[in-house]
Amino acid sequence: MSPIVSISRAVKSYGGRGLLDVGALELGRGDLIVLSGDNGSGKTTFLKIVAGLEHADVLHMRCNGFEADRRRYPRELRRQIVYVHQHPYLFNTSIAANIHYGLKLRDVDERERERRVRDAIGWAGVEHLQSVLPAKLSGGEKQRVALARAKVLEPRVLLVDEPTASLDAQARAQVIELLQRTATGDNCVVVACHDKELLELPGAKRWHLDRGRIDA
Amino acid sequence: MYLLDATQQAFLRLAGGDRELWTIVWVSLRVSLLALALATPFAIATGFWIASHRFAGRRFAIVALQGLLSFPTVVVGLILYLLLSRSGPLGPWHLLFTQDAMIIGQAVIAFPVLAAFTLAAVAGADPRLRETAVSLGAGPLRSALTSLYEVRFAVIAGVLNGFGRVISEVGCSMMVGGNIAGLTRNIPTAIALETSKGDFAQGIALGTVLMFFAFVVVALLAVIQEERKPQ
Numbered sequence: 001m002s003p004i005v006s007i008s009r010a011v012k013s014y015g016g017r018g019l020l021d022v023g024a025l026e027l028g029r030g031d032l033i034v035l036s037g038d039n040g041s042g043k044t045t046f047l048k049i050v051a052g053l054e055h056a057d058v059l060h061m062r063c064n065g066f067e068a069d070r071r072r073y074p075r076e077l078r079r080q081i082v083y084v085h086q087h088p089y090l091f092n093t094s095i096a097a098n099i100h101y102g103l104k105l106r107d108v109d110e111r112e113r114e115r116r117v118r119d120a121i122g123w124a125g126v127e128h129l130q131s132v133l134p135a136k137l138s139g140g141e142k143q144r145v146a147l148a149r150a151k152v153l154e155p156r157v158l159l160v161d162e163p164t165a166s167l168d169a170q171a172r173a174q175v176i177e178l179l180q181r182t183a184t185g186d187n188c189v190v191v192a193c194h195d196k197e198l199l200e201l202p203g204a205k206r207w208h209l210d211r212g213r214i215d216a
Numbered sequence: 217m218y219l220l221d222a223t224q225q226a227f228l229r230l231a232g233g234d235r236e237l238w239t240i241v242w243v244s245l246r247v248s249l250l251a252l253a254l255a256t257p258f259a260i261a262t263g264f265w266i267a268s269h270r271f272a273g274r275r276f277a278i279v280a281l282q283g284l285l286s287f288p289t290v291v292v293g294l295i296l297y298l299l300l301s302r303s304g305p306l307g308p309w310h311l312l313f314t315q316d317a318m319i320i321g322q323a324v325i326a327f328p329v330l331a332a333f334t335l336a337a338v339a340g341a342d343p344r345l346r347e348t349a350v351s352l353g354a355g356p357l358r359s360a361l362t363s364l365y366e367v368r369f370a371v372i373a374g375v376l377n378g379f380g381r382v383i384s385e386v387g388c389s390m391m392v393g394g395n396i397a398g399l400t401r402n403i404p405t406a407i408a409l410e411t412s413k414g415d416f417a418q419g420i421a422l423g424t425v426l427m428f429f430a431f432v433v434v435a436l437l438a439v440i441q442e443e444r445k446p447q
Contacts, residue, residue, distance in 0.1 A: 051351055
């Protein structure tokens with residue numbers, strides 16, 4: 001079965017210092033990949049390059065028939081690869097409007113949008129928070145809303161950066177469960193983390209980033 | 217006692233619907249609001265562009281914009297007068313001593329205020345904001361609009377500050393408007409004229425209206441400050 005994403009090379013340096021130099025990586029269907037590495041090892045940079053949010057010095061990447069390089073990141077790829085920050089940014093509006101955002105950009109018809117947003121809110125278990133403004137949510141609640149906002153778009157690739165950092169045990173368990181439920185069928189999830197519980201998740205593939213290289 | 221008499225007269229004129237007085241107020245409001253409407257889209261686009269792009273001369277552009285904040289309005293009026301006067305390059309447009317000339321002048325005065333507020337708001341916005349919009353599928357225009365929407369209170373504060381600056385400016389309006397009764401006479405130019413004529417009642421009445429506008433602007437800014445606080 002062909003992989004969803006093939007990265008033949010990705011290189012990035014800052015101020016002459018090599019940060020990342022990876023090659024021959026594949027993200028397959030249904031993969032849950034846990035990417036570990038020390039602080040500053042380049043995990044976030046790697047995820048942002050794959051998501052097209054950061055420029056690489058060298059990039060050869062293929063996803064679902066579309067190719068990205070250091071100059072060009074096709075819009076179609078942005079529609080298939082979604083990145084979630086370590087501390088997600090929620091727009092200063094309702095939770096439902098946050099989840100609607102990406103669907104509106106994809107011109108999903110209003111009735112279908114309503115249905116998918118309702119499902120996503122239920123999936124993330126945030127029904128009781130619908131009247132609460134994002135600024136009042138806890139870290140775990142924000143993370144769950146951000147995952148719902150990403151998942152509702154049904155991306156082929158979901159990139160999640162340190163989703164359990166600074167969460168309490170209950171919030172961590174909820175977020176980990178959501179991540180496991182996301183990596184199914186035709187899509188894949190890459191999670192950058194230090195979390196031992198995530199690193200030891202049964203069925204997850206482990207990648208380690210060290211000195212700019214990924215051990216897959 | 218003349219001060220008390222003049223004040224009493226002023227309030228009688230305000231309450232009595234003095235036609236000349238309310239025409240002046242109308243000219244002021246019309247010119248200033250149209251000037252803001254003219255300047256706002258360009259100023260917001262400029263402020264956003266400078267804040268979100270790295271280019272040669274960016275630092276100079278920011279300093280120039282901040283410098284323009286304190287540019288004397290009478291000098292704006294002088295430059296515009298030279299451009300619009302019969303022998304000036306824009307003389308054939310016959311705009312001198314019209315409301316249109318005042319609108320252009322006030323738009324020029326409001327521009328740096330609006331652009332500087334937008335620039336500060338966008339530059340100070342959380343960098344995750346734009347990344348989030350882009351990652352969810354927004355193109356350059358949509359992510360720009362989303363960013364502006366997120367910092368809307370700061371941008372509205374800029375618009376209100378711009379209104380406060382243009383509604384009370386006298387230098388430019390006097391030079392390019394000519395203070396023509398019923399046409400280009402606005403509150404500040406009328407106050408200057410009536411005071412020089414010794415009609416303090418009219419001056420106090422118009423000053424009261426101007427202070428009311430200032431109070432409304434300050435009140436709206438206070439409401440916006442409250443809205444901007446994290447919930």
